[in-house]
Structures are given as structure tokens and as C-alpha cells.
Amino acid sequence: MMFKRLFWIGVGVTVGALAVIKAQAYVKANTPDAARAFVFGPDQDHVGMRTLEGLVNEFNATRRAREAELNQHYIDRAAR
Numbered sequence: 001m002m003f004k005r006l007f008w009i010g011v012g013v014t015v016g017a018l019a020v021i022k023a024q025a026y027v028k029a030n031t032p033d034a035a036r037a038f039v040f041g042p043d044q045d046h047v048g049m050r051t052l053e054g055l056v057n058e059f060n061a062t063r064r065a066r067e068a069e070l071n072q073h074y075i076d077r078a079a080r
Contacts, residue, residue, distance in 0.1 A: 028044070
């Protein structure tokens with residue numbers, strides 16, 4: 001049963017990735033340069049990498065903030 005779920009999750013991820021790749025290729029091929037530069041920014045070849053980098057940076061910032069919050073909580077608790 002678990003193998004079946006993992007298989008279908010893998011199929012869904014693969015189909016989703018292919019759909020995104022095809023959609024990006026379509027947009028690149030059928031939009032004017034000015035519109036693409038406005039939507040994707042000046043570095044149009046690395047949009048995916050910039051998005052992933054932004055997600056990782058946001059995750060790390062949120063993680064650091066939560067760690068600081070927990071550390072302060074336990075420091076306050078130990079000071080009592």
C-alpha cells in the first residue's frame with residue numbers, strides 16, 4: 001500500500017515538473033522580450049534557481065527567528 005502511494009506521489013511530482021517546464025518554454029517562446037523581462041527579471045535563464053534560492057533564504061530566516069524565540073523562552077524559564 002505504501003509503495004503505491006509513493007509511486008503516485010512520484011508520478012504527480014514528475015508530471016507537475018514537466019508541466020512547469022513546458023509552460024515556461026511556451027511563455028519564453030511566445031511573449032515579447034520586454035514583457036518577459038518585466039515578469040521574470042533581467043536574468044531569464046535562471047528563474048527557477050532564483051526562486052529556489054529565495055525559498056531557502058526565507059526558510060533559513062524563519063528558522064533562525066524561531067530558534068532565537070525558543071532560546072529566549074528557555075533562557076527566561078531557566079532564570080526563574
